[in-house]
Amino acid sequence: MNIDAGVLRAAFACFPSGVTAIAGLVGGRPVGMAVSSFASISLEPPLIAASIQRTSTTWPLLRGAAALGVSVLAEDHGELGRRLSGPGDRFAGVDWTAAESGAVLIGGATARFDCTLHQEVPAGDHVLALLAVTAVEFRPSVPPLVFHGSRFRRLA
Incomplete structure (x- = not known):
């Protein structure tokens, strides 16, 4: 079955997601990017995942960061x-x-995870970055930013 990429993108936009920043120090300077395809994967070991476009010019810099x-x-x-x-x-x-x-780590964030790259898994035109969580802090009273319909939104 061949589905038009534009149609598929519009369908994916119907699903709201949170927005994360993935960032590390590269050459002593912060480097980062926004990622809305983020998921919790495992409690033991503690793993999270982010889906990153293969065409990203930021990911090749981040994948080599210590954390x-x-x-x-x-x-x-x-x-x-x-x-x-x-x-x-x-x-x-x-x-x-x-x-x-x-x-x-971004100030004022709802949750912050300190991670190392555990594994990269090829996934079509993306790569799934599996990240091992080494520390976490969170503030459940702070509402998250939501991405839906190709726009940033707030929870009602």
């Missing part, structure tokens, strides 16, 4: 979500910290 921070963006991070998806200095004016591991 990766995965920050679940909060509802007021819409501008940051757009910035992390575009060109230019993605971290100018952004509240971020580097963990001892080198993971870059």
